[in-house]
Amino acid sequence: MPQAVGVIQTVGFPPVLAAADAMVKAGAVTLVYYGLAERAEFLVAVRGHVSEVTRAVEAGVKAGEETPGGIVVSHYIVPNPPENVESVLPIHFTEEVEDFRFSL
Structure with a gap:
């Protein structure tokens, strides 16, 4: 079953x-990617059911903004990314995260 991605x-x-x-504590999601974007910008991505990802991203945005000096540049949720998107972007479940994969 396809799972949403939140970034x-x-x-x-x-x-x-x-x-x-905050994201992994707020929803039944798995952290699948963390990395440096550019210009000292970082990004984090989680996967899970749409409702869980939505709740997790809301909590993550709030926590990021409440961090002293914290600036959230952007956030988005893709409810059902197609396989070709998963094949070119680092949002798939890897062996590193498989042990931590949350499934309902």
Whole structure:
């Protein structure tokens, strides 16, 4: 069953760390990607059911913005990414995250 993907992009490391922490605590999601975007911007991506990803992204945005000096540049949710998107973007479940994969 396809799962949604939610992404948050922040300026600096502390807000993305706070966002990632809040996301995995707020919803039944699996963190599938974390990385450096550009210009000291970081991003974090989670996968799960649409309702869980929505709840997680909301919590992540709030946590990122509440971090001292935290700036959330953008955030978005893709409810059902097609396989060709998964094949070119780092949003698939890898062996590294498989042990932590949350399934309902």
